[in-house]
Amino acid sequence: MAKVDIGKKIQSENDRVAERNRRRFTEAGVLVLNLISSPGSGKTTLLEATIDRLSGKRTILVIEGDVSTERDIERVRARGAGGVQINTGGGCHLSAKMVAGVLGDLDLESADIVFIENVGNLICPATYDLGEDVRVGLLATTEGDDKPMKYPAIFHEAQLAIVNKIDLLPYLEYDVEKVTTEVGVLNPSCEILTLSALKGEGMKDWIAWIEDRLSRKKG
Amino acid sequence: MAKVDIGKKIQSENDRVAERNRRRFTEAGVLVLNLISSPGSGKTTLLEATIDRLSGKRTILVIEGDVSTERDIERVRARGAGGVQINTGGGCHLSAKMVAGVLGDLDLESADIVFIENVGNLICPATYDLGEDVRVGLLATTEGDDKPMKYPAIFHEAQLAIVNKIDLLPYLEYDVEKVTTEVGVLNPSCEILTLSALKGEGMKDWIAWIEDRLSRKKG
Numbered sequence: 054m055a056k057v058d059i060g061k062k063i064q065s066e067n068d069r070v071a072e073r074n075r076r077r078f079t080e081a082g083v084l085v086l087n088l089i090s091s092p093g094s095g096k097t098t099l100l101e102a103t104i105d106r107l108s109g110k111r112t113i114l115v116i117e118g119d120v121s122t123e124r125d126i127e128r129v130r131a132r133g134a135g136g137v138q139i140n141t142g143g144g145c146h147l148s149a150k151m152v153a154g155v156l157g158d159l160d161l162e163s164a165d166i167v168f169i170e171n172v173g174n175l176i177c178p179a180t181y182d183l184g185e186d187v188r189v190g191l192l193a194t195t196e197g198d199d200k201p202m203k204y205p206a207i208f209h210e211a212q213l214a215i216v217n218k219i220d221l222l223p224y225l226e227y228d229v230e231k232v233t234t235e236v237g238v239l240n241p242s243c244e245i246l247t248l249s250a251l252k253g254e255g256m257k258d259w260i261a262w263i264e265d266r267l268s269r270k271k272g
Numbered sequence: 273m274a275k276v277d278i279g280k281k282i283q284s285e286n287d288r289v290a291e292r293n294r295r296r297f298t299e300a301g302v303l304v305l306n307l308i309s310s311p312g313s314g315k316t317t318l319l320e321a322t323i324d325r326l327s328g329k330r331t332i333l334v335i336e337g338d339v340s341t342e343r344d345i346e347r348v349r350a351r352g353a354g355g356v357q358i359n360t361g362g363g364c365h366l367s368a369k370m371v372a373g374v375l376g377d378l379d380l381e382s383a384d385i386v387f388i389e390n391v392g393n394l395i396c397p398a399t400y401d402l403g404e405d406v407r408v409g410l411l412a413t414t415e416g417d418d419k420p421m422k423y424p425a426i427f428h429e430a431q432l433a434i435v436n437k438i439d440l441l442p443y444l445e446y447d448v449e450k451v452t453t454e455v456g457v458l459n460p461s462c463e464i465l466t467l468s469a470l471k472g473e474g475m476k477d478w479i480a481w482i483e484d485r486l487s488r489k490k491g
Contacts, residue, residue, distance in 0.1 A: 059278075091310040092394050092423060093415025120395060122422050143425060145364065145395040173423070174395055175311050176339060176364040195414030195440070196312025203341050204311060204392070206362060221414070224443055 067181055070149035074156070074184025081161035083114075084263070084270045085169065087183050089207055090191035092173030095217040097125045099191070099250040099259075100168055104132040106260050111165040111267075116155060118147040118172045125170060135159070146178035147171050165267060179206035187266060190243075193218040194227045201235035208239040213246065213262070220249035286400055289368035293375070293403025300380035302333075303482070303489045304388065306402050308426055309410035311392030314436040316344045318410070318469040318478075319387055323351040325479050330384040330486070335374060337366040337391045344389060354378070365397035366390050384486060398425035406485060409462075412437040413446045420454035427458040432465065432481070439468035 078085045088096045097117075104113055115136030117126040126138035137155045139147060152169065161167070169185060171178040179190075190211040192200055195218050201208050208214060214236045216229060233245050246262065248255025297304045307315045316336075323332055334355030336345040345357035356374045358366060371388065380386070388404060390397040398409075409430040411419055414437050420427050427433060433455045435448060452464050465481065467474025 091312060091392070091415075092419055093310060093412070119422055121424055122418075124418055124422060143395075145393070172395070173310070174364070174393060176362075176391070176393055177396065193312070193414065195412065195437070196310075199341075199343055200311055203338055203343065205340055218414070221440070221443060224440060 064180070067149045070153050071182035071184040074149055074153055077156060078161070078167065078184060078186070081164070082271060083161055083164050083167050084187075084267045085167045085183075085185040086187045086189055086263075087169045087171060087178075087185035088189050088191060089171045089175070089178045089211070090173065090193070091175045091196060094173075094191045094193040094196065095250050096170050096173070096191055097128050099215070099217060099248075100129050100134070100170060101132050102250045102253070102256055103168075103260070103263070104129060104134045106256060107166070107263075108133060112163055114159050114161070114164045114167045116147075116152060116159075116167065116169045118151070118170060120144070120172060135164075141172055145172060145174050145176075146181050147183060148181055149183050152183045166263065175200070175204045175207060179210055186270060187212045189213045189215060191215045191217055192232065194221055194225055194229075198228045198231045201232060201239055205239050208236050208243060211240065211243050213244045215259070216245070216247040217250055219247050219254060220252040283399070286368045289372050290401035290403040293368055293372055294405075296375060297380070297386065297403060297405070300383070301490060302380055302383050302386050303406075303486045304386045304402075304404040305406045305408055305482075306388045306390060306397075306404035307408050307410060308390045308394070308397045308430070309392065309412070310394045310415060313392075313410045313412040313415065314469050315389050315392070315410055316347050318434070318436060318467075319348050319353070319389060320351050321469045321472070321475055322387075322479070322482070323348060323353045325475060326385070326482075327352060331382055333378050333380070333383045333386045335366075335371060335378075335386065335388045337370070337389055339363070339391060354383075360391055364391060364393050364395075365400050366402055367400055368402050371402045385482065394419070394423045394426060398423075398429055405489060406431050408432045408434060410434045410436055411451065413440055413444055413448075417447045417450045420451060420458055424458050427455050427462060430459065430462050432463045434478070435464070435466040436469055438466050438473060439471040
């Protein structure tokens with residue numbers, strides 16, 4: 054009897070749907086970013102601050118992934134972005150299929166950027182391609198500076214790592230250089246930004262990074 | 273053809289092994305706590321502070337669960353506790369079988385308390401019984417005060433919720449009462465402690481809570 058590796062089967066099915074999503078995003082000419090972090094690292098706050106800064110210049114859509122509640126989509130809608138909430142009902146990550154299931158509810162053609170805020174989890178979302186252009190791994194200074202090596206998968210896959218909550222550095226023992234060094238060991242091509250989404254420090258570099266990616270995508 | 277629910281099958285196999293672990297722990301007369309939280313909420317720091325305070329009075333063993341690295345077991349060993357590291361190699365939670373696999377390496381008969389520090393993940397570990405007496409859900413003030421309703425499973429299952437990092441409250445917008453109210457809605461019988469493992473505030477209540485549980489277990 055042939056042995057079936059269920060994990061591999063799920064992964065290749067996900068990859069197929071992710072490729073379909075990617076073609077759809079490319080047709081619509083939108084830049085798509087998949088944000089991954091632990092719960093409470095500041096993904097939604099980063100989106101709020103980003104929407105504020107791109108308001109009037111770029112049209113932003115958000116796909117919010119959460120186990121439960123509509124809290125995050127309400128927060129980004131309050132800042133003027135459109136979007137949709139996916140509740141996984143216990144599921145620990147978004148899949149390409151879940152994203153595909155909501156694309157019909159989004160006016161992709163009129164958008165410039167789609168942010169996908171993944172379920173708060175530093176492990177499971179790391180290996181699920183959703184069809185995004187850029188995978189972003191977020192860390193918060195408040196989580197301690199030992200995290201990259203303890204949760205390596207996301208940094209292997211990410212094109213950008215963000216260290217958020219740098220406004221709290223004066224009250225913490227946190228070595229930013231240790232973190233950036235570890236990310237570099239795991240993935241030398243991963244870029245790194247440090248910022249405070251809440252207070253604004255470093256946000257300019259993040260916005261410039263997005264604009265650069267957007268211009269490359271739009272050619 | 274009979275349909276097999278793989279999720280249910282895994283769960284019931286896990287429950288069987290968890291019951292076996294529980295019998296083993298009870299034979300040895302040890303109190304076993306399963307600590308669950310996001311990465312960086314302070315589980316290991318709480319263990320360090322707990323070991324320091326119970327040193328000379330109670331014999332503590334630690335089972336450390338991590339995707340990768342031996343960092344956490346090194347930290348608790350440095351404080352004088354015995355124990356063992358489980359690396360899941362990508363796995364997002366401990367299972368009863370993983371715990372069963374290391375029990376032979378632990379001198380349970382000479383111990384009073386076994387702490388199991390689960391993999392840093394607020395979702396997947398919540399539904400895996402490991403054979404523990406007490407499931408503890410940790411939150412950090414730095415993660416924001418909207419977490420219980422967004423990650424309800426752990427609070428449905430926990431006997432105790434801990435809000436850690438209260439020393440940072442002066443620098444955050446965090447409503448402790450909102451969090452304790454939400455936990456109470458999810459699980460009215462869940463007890464709640466607020467503390468700072470790093471600075472010591474509230475640690476006395478936590479130690480008293482453990483001693484109370486220990487005296488009940490030992491009869």
